[in-house]
Amino acid sequence: QVQLVESGGGSVQAGTSLRLSCVASGYTFNEYCMGWFRQAPGKEREGVAAISPNGFNTDYADSVKGRFTISRDNAKNTLYLQMISLKPEDTAIYYCAADPIPCGVGLSSRGYTDWGQGTQVTVSS
Secondary structure, X not given: OOEEEEEOOEEEEOOOOEEEEEEEEOOOHHHEEEEEEEEOOOOOOEEEEEEOOOOOOEEEOOOOOOOEEEEEEOOOOEEEEEEOOOOHHHOEXXXXXXXXXXXXXXXXXXXXXXXXXXXXXXXXX
16 A cells, blocks of 8 residues: 655744655655645745656755755655744645656656655744
8 A cells, every 4th residue: 555654744843854755655755756745825836856766866946945855765665854944934734645667857846656644744943
């Protein structure tokens, strides 16, 4: 059974940092592109960051470039999102998702077949 479980969310002050993790089970992790998405109240889900199966290629939304870093440890079946200089507008539920190869490193949700349950990130000013 394919499963993605996020953790690491929380309530923080603006300007601080958080690291989200997503542990995958039930499939061969290094055969999937992975992505982080977020959805704020009243807004559509948006792609935040994506990474290729080997970790060599990444893509970021303009709103998080220079502040967020996506990475993966294929030996641990784990995806990460390091977030620094957090802003109130980063407040959202963050989801990880998996896109099986052949896959493109993209921020559109199209192609992502498996999703986690989400972790809440709240940034106060």
